[in-house]
Amino acid sequence: MNKQVICIVCPKGCKVTVSKQDGVYTTTGNACIRGNVYGIQEATEPKRVLTTTVKINGASIPRCPVVSSAPILKDDLFKVISLLEAVELTAPVHINQVICANVLGSGIDMIAAKTMEKKHDL
Amino acid sequence: MKKNKIVIIGGGSAGLACANALRQKGIQDILLIEKEDELGGILNQCIHNGFGLHLYKQELTGPMYAQRNIDLFMQLEIPYILNATVLNITEDKIITISEPEGCYQIQAEVIVLAMGARERTRGNIQIPGDRCVGVWTAGVAQKYLNIEGYLVGKRIFILGSGDIGLIMARRLTLARAKVVGVAEIMPYSNGLTRNIVQCLHDYDIPLYLSTTITKITGHNRVESITLCQVDDQRRPMLETAREVEVDTVLLSVGLIPDNVLSEKASVEIDHRTKGPLVDSQLMTNIPGVFACGNVLHIHDLVDHVSMEGMLVADSVVSYLNDQHFVQRIPVEAKGELNYVLPQYFDTNSESLLIKYRVTRPKSKAFLKISSNGKTLVKLPKVDLHPSEMQTFQLPKVFLDKINYNLVVELCDE
Known part of the structure; x- marks a missing residue:
C-alpha cells in the first residue's frame, strides 16, 4: 500500500508517502516525526472535527453553531450532518450543552458552541 | 458633552481583548461601541474550528473563542453600547454616535480603533x-x-x-x-x-x-x-x-482594513497595509488614538488580533501615565517584503514586536534588521508564505542601538 498525504501539522506542508509492508507503516517525505504520526493516521483512519449549525427556535437568530466533542471519521461526516438536519432546538441553549449524544455510536457528542438566550419580546 | 476616558470602537476580538486587558489593569472609565446587536464581531459567523491554538493552546470554534472573551467582558462589567454606529471622529477625539437612545457626541481622552475590515x-x-x-x-x-x-x-x-x-x-x-x-x-x-x-x-x-x-x-x-x-x-x-x-x-x-472613520480624524494610512501608520506602541499619528486588529492590518490568526488588542492596552496605560512618546524613528521594509509593522519605533518603547509579510513564497531567506547602516540581527528563515504573517520580537539589548532608522529586510543571503 502506498498513499500520498499532505502534512498539515505545520506550514511547511510536506508531501508524505505512507507505505505498509508486513503490517508495518512507514513514511517518507516528512521532515519531522510529527509528519510520520499525522501521515499514518491520515492514511489509515482520517478524522475531522465537524462544525455546522442546527435550527433553533426562540433565540434572536435561527441557527445555533455546533461542534463535535472529538474528531469524527471522515467517512461519517455526511451521516452526522443528516442526523443534525432533523434536530430542532429551543432557546435557551448553553455553550458545551450536548445537542446530539453519542452520534452513530461513536462515543462522540455534538455540542453547542454558543450560549443562546431566549429572545425577550419587545 | 458626555466624556469618557477611553472609547473603543468595535466589539470584535481586537476591541474585546483591549477592553478586558485595560480593565484588568485597573482602568475604570471605558466605553465600547459595537454596531451589531451582539458582541464578538466576525467570529460569530466563523463556526469552523482552529481558533485559539496560540493563546489558549486548544482548538476552539469562532463562537467559542468569542464567548470566552465576551464572558470575561461581562464579568468585568465593562460599559458597552450595541446597535451603535459611529458617524464621525475628529482629531480632537470627539466621537459622534448614533444609537437606539439617540444621536450625541462623546469627548474621549483615548480612542482605540478596532473596526476590523471589509471584503473586497x-x-x-x-x-x-x-x-x-x-x-x-x-x-x-x-x-x-x-x-x-x-x-x-x-x-x-x-x-x-x-x-x-x-x-x-x-x-x-x-x-x-x-x-x-x-x-x-x-x-x-x-x-x-x-x-x-x-x-x-x-x-x-x-x-x-x-x-x-x-x-x-x-x-x-x-x-x-x-x-x-x-x-x-x-x-x-x-x-x-x-x-x-x-x-x-x-x-x-481579500480584505481591506475599514478606515473610513480613521481618515475622518486625519489618521495617516499606510498604502501597503491600508491601515494606520503606527509606532511601536500601536499609536497613530494622532496622539491618544491607537489601532489594533484587522483595522490596522489584515491578520490570518485571531490569536494575533487578541494579542494586538492587549498590546494596545499596555500602550494606553503608559500614555495615560503621561509618558510622552517624543522621538519616532522610521521603520522601513526592504527586499521581498509586502509590509512591515510598526512603521515607526518610538524610543521610549520597552519592546519592539516586528510583524511582516513576504511578497511571494520563499523556501529559504534571511531576515536582516539594521539601524543606521549597522546590522543588528540576521536570522535564517524557512518556508515563508504571503498568507502567513511572521512576527519577530527584537531582543531588548538591541533597542538602545536603534538610531536614525530601522531597516527590516528580507534577503537571499
Whole structure:
C-alpha cells in the first residue's frame, strides 16, 4: 500500500508517502516525526472535527453553531450532518450543552458552541 | 458633552481583548461601541474550528473563542453600547454616535480603533459581464448561512483561494450545495495548507491556479461564468477561455482594513497595509488614538488580533501615565517584503514586536534588521508564505542601538 498525504501539522506542508509492508507503516517525505504520526493516521483512519449549525427556535437568530466533542471519521461526516438536519432546538441553549449524544455510536457528542438566550419580546 | 476616558470602537476580538486587558489593569472609565446587536464581531459567523491554538493552546470554534472573551467582558462589567454606529471622529477625539437612545457626541481622552475590515467586492476587482443576482462576497454568504440559515445557491464557483473562500467551499458542501471549483489568479494558493487539504481535497473540489473569471453571464440570476488561465503578468489568455454553468459566484479576494472613520480624524494610512501608520506602541499619528486588529492590518490568526488588542492596552496605560512618546524613528521594509509593522519605533518603547509579510513564497531567506547602516540581527528563515504573517520580537539589548532608522529586510543571503 502506498498513499500520498499532505502534512498539515505545520506550514511547511510536506508531501508524505505512507507505505505498509508486513503490517508495518512507514513514511517518507516528512521532515519531522510529527509528519510520520499525522501521515499514518491520515492514511489509515482520517478524522475531522465537524462544525455546522442546527435550527433553533426562540433565540434572536435561527441557527445555533455546533461542534463535535472529538474528531469524527471522515467517512461519517455526511451521516452526522443528516442526523443534525432533523434536530430542532429551543432557546435557551448553553455553550458545551450536548445537542446530539453519542452520534452513530461513536462515543462522540455534538455540542453547542454558543450560549443562546431566549429572545425577550419587545 | 458626555466624556469618557477611553472609547473603543468595535466589539470584535481586537476591541474585546483591549477592553478586558485595560480593565484588568485597573482602568475604570471605558466605553465600547459595537454596531451589531451582539458582541464578538466576525467570529460569530466563523463556526469552523482552529481558533485559539496560540493563546489558549486548544482548538476552539469562532463562537467559542468569542464567548470566552465576551464572558470575561461581562464579568468585568465593562460599559458597552450595541446597535451603535459611529458617524464621525475628529482629531480632537470627539466621537459622534448614533444609537437606539439617540444621536450625541462623546469627548474621549483615548480612542482605540478596532473596526476590523471589509471584503473586497466585484467592483474592487472589476469582473466584466452582466449585473445579475448571485454574486456574493464569501463573508456575506457565510453570514447568511451560519447566522440566518440561508443558503445562497446550489451550484457555486468561488473566486479567490483566501481562507474564507476555502472555508466556505467546505461549509457550502456540507450544506448540500455543489461547489464546482475554486480559481486563484496567483500561481500559488493564498490559503493555509490545512484549509486546502481539509476544505478542498476532502471534498474533491478542484483548485485552478493562475486562473480567473473573465465574465459573468446571466439575465436575472447568474447562469454561467467564463474561466480563463492567466500568463505570468496575470493577463487572461483568451484561447484558454471556457464557460462553466453555475448559479452563484462567491468572491474571496481579500480584505481591506475599514478606515473610513480613521481618515475622518486625519489618521495617516499606510498604502501597503491600508491601515494606520503606527509606532511601536500601536499609536497613530494622532496622539491618544491607537489601532489594533484587522483595522490596522489584515491578520490570518485571531490569536494575533487578541494579542494586538492587549498590546494596545499596555500602550494606553503608559500614555495615560503621561509618558510622552517624543522621538519616532522610521521603520522601513526592504527586499521581498509586502509590509512591515510598526512603521515607526518610538524610543521610549520597552519592546519592539516586528510583524511582516513576504511578497511571494520563499523556501529559504534571511531576515536582516539594521539601524543606521549597522546590522543588528540576521536570522535564517524557512518556508515563508504571503498568507502567513511572521512576527519577530527584537531582543531588548538591541533597542538602545536603534538610531536614525530601522531597516527590516528580507534577503537571499
